[in-house]
Amino acid sequence: MGWKALEGDESADQQKACMNKFSFYLREFYLLSEDVERVSENPTEEREEEMEVNEDSSSVILPDGELGTTTPSLRFSKTCLKNVFSVILLFIYLLLMAVAVFLVYQTISDFREKLKHPVMSVTYKEVSLYDAPGIAFYPGKARLLSCKHHYYDHIPPLINPGQPGDIECTTQRINYTDPFTNQTMKYALVVQGPRDVKKRELVFLQFHLNETDQDFSAIDYLLFSSFQEFVSSPEKAKFMKDCESSYSSWKFSGGFRTWVKMSLVKTKEEDGTETVEFKQETSVVNYIDQRTKPRSDQLFFVVFEWKDPFIQTVQDIITANPWNMIALLCGIFLALFKAADFAKLSVKWMIKIRRRHLKRTRQKLKKHS
Known part of the structure; x- marks a missing residue:
């Protein structure tokens, strides 16, 4: 009787151990399947981001955590460099606009000064x-x-x-x-x-x-x-x-x-x-x-x-030639309009990129939740 009871206990322990192993392997398989699905989904999102970035000329600089990467430090990619370069170009065009306004003022002042003080000509x-x-x-x-x-x-x-x-x-x-x-x-x-x-x-x-x-x-x-x-x-x-x-x-x-x-x-x-x-x-x-x-x-x-x-x-x-002044002013105003148009488009593009990024972030948060 004693041996039979002992054998019954050993068989129960073996069955329990088998059930534990089976549940462990099932849990590992489930986790592995989730990793495979996440790895297969990430390249698609990255390709979509690259396509959106290629449509625009630049983008704002984002932390790596927001881009879906696991590294905590910031990393500058080509897209980030393009974004920085676009911002620098925007400031350069604003500077050129200021220079153009100064040139307009200086040209008009010089023309008025030449009208007041003619030059002596000797023939x-x-x-x-x-x-x-x-x-x-x-x-x-x-x-x-x-x-x-x-x-x-x-x-x-x-x-x-x-x-x-x-x-x-x-x-x-x-x-x-x-x-x-x-x-x-x-x-x-x-x-x-x-x-x-x-x-x-x-x-x-x-x-x-x-x-x-x-x-x-x-x-x-x-x-x-x-x-x-x-x-x-x-x-x-x-x-x-x-x-x-x-x-x-x-x-x-x-x-x-x-x-x-x-x-x-x-x-x-x-x-x-x-x-x-x-x-x-x-x-x-x-x-x-x-x-x-x-x-x-x-x-x-x-x-x-x-x-x-x-x-x-x-x-x-009078050395002041009105036609030269008119031509110079036309060129300056054309440069002003071009610079203003470029600045307007750059601002719109940056706003659009920021909205896309916020939308993408909200979608990721919603998905994880």
């Missing part, structure tokens, strides 16, 4: 013959002894200096009131100046002053643009008053030969009028008086010649 016109200028002398007590035209800078030696000689120049004498005081009468001797600049024509004049009560002796003169205008003017006195008011006067001293080289400058004003001005280069040479007897009188020698065959024209020009 030169070559001529072979000038319009003969008028030379107005104010000799006072001095007397004109000789006046001749010479060519090629050659002046022959003086014959009987201090004595009256040939006057081969066209001259006119005129009296008029001083334009500044309107009381003093002035006497002027107007002489026709040289014309032929190619042949280097010059006018040589000699004056004589017998006596003077001044410490220094000099003769005043002024230049005006056209001797022919003076001759044809019906009111010569008024013409000379206007010339004296408009032009500067110079002097040449006694006991010297003064050589004056003239150049003509024309200035165009904003209202379209044109003014004429003479520039001069003067050289002075001492006269050696070789007369036998000592003299108390003074001799004056002066030469007038054109410096070069170029008439200088000065005018103010």
